[in-house]
Amino acid sequence: MRKRYGYAMLVACLLLTMASNAFANSGTGASTSGTWTLSQLTDLSAKLGTEIGQTSRPQLLAYLQQVKSDADAAIAAPGLSNDEGLATKERLEYALQLAKDAGQASGVWTDTPFIVYGVPALSPEKRLPNTIPTDGAITDQIRVVSAQGDYEASSFVLVPLADAASVTFTANDLQGTAGTIQADAVDLRVVKTWYQGGTAWQSYFFDDTKDMLTPELLLHDENLVKVDHQTKRNSVRVDYPSGSQYVDISGSPPAAFSSYTAPVEDSPVLLPIELKQGESKQMWITTKVPSGTPEGIYTGTIDIAANGVPAGQITLKIRVLPFELPSPKTYYDLDKDFYTMIYHNSRMKDALTGFGGDVQKAETRLLNQYRNLVEHNVINLPTNAAIDVNNPQVYLRQLELMEEAGMDLNPLFGVGPLFPSNEDYSIWGQYLQAKAAYEANPTPQNLALMEQRYAAYEQTLVAPKAYTQQAFDIVTQALGHTNVYFDAWDEAEWPRLLWQQEMWRYVKEDIGAKIFATGHDDHFNLEIKEDFLNWVGDPTREKSGAWHAMGEDKIITNYAHPHSGPENPDLMRQRHGMWLYKANYDAVYNYIWYFESQYVNPWADYVDATYRAFGFVYPTQSDVIDTMAWEGFREGIDDIRYATKLKQVAEDALNSGNSARIAAANKALNWLETTDERKTNSDLLRLGIIDHIMKLLDLENGN
Numbered sequence: 001m002r003k004r005y006g007y008a009m010l011v012a013c014l015l016l017t018m019a020s021n022a023f024a025n026s027g028t029g030a031s032t033s034g035t036w037t038l039s040q041l042t043d044l045s046a047k048l049g050t051e052i053g054q055t056s057r058p059q060l061l062a063y064l065q066q067v068k069s070d071a072d073a074a075i076a077a078p079g080l081s082n083d084e085g086l087a088t089k090e091r092l093e094y095a096l097q098l099a100k101d102a103g104q105a106s107g108v109w110t111d112t113p114f115i116v117y118g119v120p121a122l123s124p125e126k127r128l129p130n131t132i133p134t135d136g137a138i139t140d141q142i143r144v145v146s147a148q149g150d151y152e153a154s155s156f157v158l159v160p161l162a163d164a165a166s167v168t169f170t171a172n173d174l175q176g177t178a179g180t181i182q183a184d185a186v187d188l189r190v191v192k193t194w195y196q197g198g199t200a201w202q203s204y205f206f207d208d209t210k211d212m213l214t215p216e217l218l219l220h221d222e223n224l225v226k227v228d229h230q231t232k233r234n235s236v237r238v239d240y241p242s243g244s245q246y247v248d249i250s251g252s253p254p255a256a257f258s259s260y261t262a263p264v265e266d267s268p269v270l271l272p273i274e275l276k277q278g279e280s281k282q283m284w285i286t287t288k289v290p291s292g293t294p295e296g297i298y299t300g301t302i303d304i305a306a307n308g309v310p311a312g313q314i315t316l317k318i319r320v321l322p323f324e325l326p327s328p329k330t331y332y333d334l335d336k337d338f339y340t341m342i343y344h345n346s347r348m349k350d351a352l353t354g355f356g357g358d359v360q361k362a363e364t365r366l367l368n369q370y371r372n373l374v375e376h377n378v379i380n381l382p383t384n385a386a387i388d389v390n391n392p393q394v395y396l397r398q399l400e401l402m403e404e405a406g407m408d409l410n411p412l413f414g415v416g417p418l419f420p421s422n423e424d425y426s427i428w429g430q431y432l433q434a435k436a437a438y439e440a441n442p443t444p445q446n447l448a449l450m451e452q453r454y455a456a457y458e459q460t461l462v463a464p465k466a467y468t469q470q471a472f473d474i475v476t477q478a479l480g481h482t483n484v485y486f487d488a489w490d491e492a493e494w495p496r497l498l499w500q501q502e503m504w505r506y507v508k509e510d511i512g513a514k515i516f517a518t519g520h521d522d523h524f525n526l527e528i529k530e531d532f533l534n535w536v537g538d539p540t541r542e543k544s545g546a547w548h549a550m551g552e553d554k555i556i557t558n559y560a561h562p563h564s565g566p567e568n569p570d571l572m573r574q575r576h577g578m579w580l581y582k583a584n585y586d587a588v589y590n591y592i593w594y595f596e597s598q599y600v601n602p603w604a605d606y607v608d609a610t611y612r613a614f615g616f617v618y619p620t621q622s623d624v625i626d627t628m629a630w631e632g633f634r635e636g637i638d639d640i641r642y643a644t645k646l647k648q649v650a651e652d653a654l655n656s657g658n659s660a661r662i663a664a665a666n667k668a669l670n671w672l673e674t675t676d677e678r679k680t681n682s683d684l685l686r687l688g689i690i691d692h693i694m695k696l697l698d699l700e701n702g703n
Contacts, residue, residue: 036085038075044092045071051099057110060102063161063277067095090130091278097132098159105138112312113162114275118142120683121155121284122632124570126201127215128193129279133157142285142302143317145690147645148324149291150638151375153631155191156314157282160275164306168272169283174300174318181289181298181318188270188302191282191628192217192225195232195250196567196605197612204565206605206612208252216567217618218284218626220267222274236603238262254604259596259619260354264603266625275306286631287318295322321690322697325641326648327379332544332584334647339380339555339587340637341413342616345596346370347385348398361622363401368623370405373593376630377637379407380587382414382485389470396478411483413516413532416471418486418507419500424460428499431457458502465506472511485532488517497526504528518559524550532587536560539583548584555586563591564616569632570682572616577636578677578685581643588637594619639682642689646672649696661699668692 048068055061074080074088102115109115119127119136127133136157146152158167171186193215198207200214211232217225226235226246235246240263249257275281285302302314328338346369351362373381381402387395403409420428431453438446468486476482486507489496497519505528507513515530517523523533524546532555535543539558547556561575576588594615596602605613616633617624646668653665671692677685 034086036082036089038080041071041075041085041088041092044089044096045075048092048096048099051096051103054103055099057102059111059113059161060099060115064095064099067091067278094130094132094278101132101138108138108140109312113164113306114158114160114167114311116140116312116314117157117159119155119157119282121153122569122573122628122635122682124568126568127157127191127280127282128213129276129281131280132159133280140312141315141317143319144285144287145319145321145687146287146289147321147642148289148293150325151286151288151634152318153635154285154287154316155282156285157280158275159280160277163277164275164311166272166307167275167311168305169270170303170305171316172300172303174298174316176294176296176298176320178294178296179298181287181293181300181320183300185288185290186300186302186316187286187288189218189220189284189286189626190222190270190273191215191284192219192222194225194227194234199612200566200605201568202566202571204563204612204614206252206607206610208606208609214567215282216627216629218628218631220269221271223271224264224266224625236264238264249601249603251604252606252609254601254606256598257601257603258354258598259602259621260351262621264620265622266620284628284631285316287316289318289320291324293320295320321694323645323693325638326644328377328581328637328640329644329647330584330586331581331643331647332548334644334651336586338581338585338640338644339411339413339557339589340378341380341382341557341587341589342373342378343590343592344373344381344384344594346373346593347383348394348401349385349388352394363397365622366398366401367405369619370402370407372617372624372626374406376634377641380411380413381407382487382589383412383416384414386416387471387474389467389474392474396474399475399478409479410481411485411514412475412479413485415475415484415486415513416468417489418464418468418503418515419489420460420464420503424457425496425499427453427460428457429495432495461502461506464503468503468507468513469511472513482512483514485514485516488515488530491518491536494522497522501526501528504530521546529554531555532557534559534589539580539585541584544584544586557585557587557589559590564593564614564629565612567627567629569628569635572629572632573636573639573682574677575636576633577639578643578682581640582677593617594624635682639686639689642686642693643672646689646693646696649693649700653696653700656700658699661696664692664696664699668696 045068048064052064052068055064071088071092074084115138117133117136118139119133123135125135142154142156144152144154169188171183171188173183174181193213195211196214198210198212199205200212224237233248233250235248237244238247247257248255298318298320300316302316304311304313330336330338346366348362348366351366355361383398385395385398399409434450434453438450475484488500504515507515516532517530518534520536523529529550531553533547534557536559538561544556547554576590580588592614594602594617596619600607602619607613616630617626650665650668653661675685
């Protein structure tokens with residue numbers, strides 16, 4: 001009962017922390033309207049004066065007095081410009097909100113050069129330097145609930161009362177009644193805000209009419225990226241052997257940039273950060289509870305120093321749950337895997353080309369990237385590469401690296417293309433024209449022409465059929481199984497779908513492989529249907545039900561709802577997690593992890609006049625830079641894993657014959673079904689799932 005009580009208290013604290021964010025919409029958190037008047041400024045200054053009279057914290061008092069003094073001078077100055085008026089209003093509102101919040105938080109950060117807000121990490125709120133969190137609270141406690149062996153994100157925001165050139169953070173071991181979680185299980189990073197297109201945060205469509213300051217990158221070295229607030233441009237530091245220099249990566253289009261040849265790397269550990277008075281800065285914590293860590297509450301501290309002087313500490317509490325998370329299963333069938341996939345171009349052939357044939361560099365980069373994918377729950381990565389059947393070793397080495405990183409290669413998706421060459425599509429079109437002519441006028445001449453054109457079309461299939469058979473043989477021999485999927489033409493229109501039908505028949509019936517294709521409801525009208533449909537747009541049970549009705553082996557996922565690109569971690573969590581799961585989908589498979597080519601700079605927020613950069617991460621020479629959106633993706637899959645655990649525990653209870661356990665299982669499953677994942681805050685939904693799991697486990701253990 002003591003453990004149960006401890007869990008309930010921790011959940012209650014977390015619920016209080018997140019209550020104001022339960023149904024939040026995305027936003028900036030800023031109250032500045034974009035307009036101002038002298039009377040507004042005068043009124044805000046007066047309100048700040050009232051707060052100053054009630055403030056006893058020395059450093060906060062000095063900061064508030066300075067803001068008021070500067071504002072009063074601006075108000076009194078003749079000819080106050082519009083920009084300075086807006087800035088004055090913004091600073092006053094910022095200080096006023098901070099003073100009010102501090103007045104309600106006694107006993108913490110009373111004489112420090114900054115004040116700390118605990119905030120939900122995966123919030124739809126856009127945390128900017130000029131905003132105070134609206135969904136957090138001033139605290140010196142960070143609380144985390146984690147399964148064994150799992151990663152969890154938490155966060156806090158520093159609100160500086162004075163400049164600090166060097167702020168450092170030292171994580172210490174976490175002690176529990178049943179053991180210790182070492183300090184190296186705590187990874188701290190700084191959230192870097194930089195300029196992105198006007199649609200940033202919510203969309204992958206490009207708007208170059210304005211540049212928006214946007215939080216995104218999770219860095220150990222905040223100086224890896226430099227932001228120019230005057231020109232609203234970003235630069236990334238490239239550490240050449242001859243010396244470091246910053247390379248401008250902004251513009252429409254930006255300058256060419258290659259992550260293979262430009263030695264860009266983040267620090268392996270958090271370096272000191274800089275704080276500027278009145279400019280909030282978000283910090284990110286990722287904890288990895290080791291597998292097998294005993295259940296319990298583990299407590300440690302994060303010591304903070306400013307300019308070498310101790311400046312307080314944050315207490316980190318991790319409630320370790322009495323279970324590990326299972327691999328994800330589908331909502332509608334616990335015996336069916338939920339596949340975790342993503343489009344990518346982390347391919348051996350590309351890495352070798354990028355590094356000029358340097359095998360060691362290519363393999364180091366790929367292995368690091370594959371491990372990052374696995375750590376973010378992507379274990380069914382498609383190869384997204386075509387096999388050179390005359391020299392398959394490059395492809396097979398990629399498979400070995402994927403398996404070494406921990407990926408599951410059964411099934412193997414994305415074995416290669418199964419369609420004829422695009423240059424042959426016109427031959428198919430000529431046959432269709434001849435066929436239409438014969439059907440309209442069935443003369444011997446038109447029949448002969450139609451047969452001639454069809455024979456020409458059949459000839460175009462000889463090479464792709466031979467390639468597909470060879471590719472199938474090579475891969476299945478290497479893997480020891482035949483559960484492999486070939487890729488059909490991407491987003492094919494109806495004539496192009498018909499063009500592929502003979503190849504689809506050949507692959508399914510003659511070779512014994514499976515087919516993946518992107519598409520929509522037109523695919524229901526095909527005589528020979530693919531096995532795996534990636535249906536563009538909103539996932540619904542109507543879509544999945546219709547596709548599953550085509551056969552027990554039919555699986556479905558979706559993409560472009562949205563593509564990668566939006567930085568909002570809450571959006572990415574929802575759309576790659578519970579929305580798909582509860583819609584009875586079988587996989588997550590969106591476009592794309594990151595995109596780089598000789599024409600596309602992978603660090604720039606630009607593809608063309610229509611699209612922003614697609615991507616969850618930014619490539620370095622040997623790895624990738626994580627982002628908040630990528631952490632949102634991980635948590636979305638973890639939500640599915642928690643829900644899978646709940647359904648597994650509930651199934652055991654239903655089969656137990658114990659009336660109390662059966663009643664609790666039915667209650668849990670009904671709650672999971674009726675809770676609207678599209679309206680319920682994701683953190684609260686997760687805690688609800690955990691609560692039902694713990695109740696069922698207590699009953700299972702006789703408590």
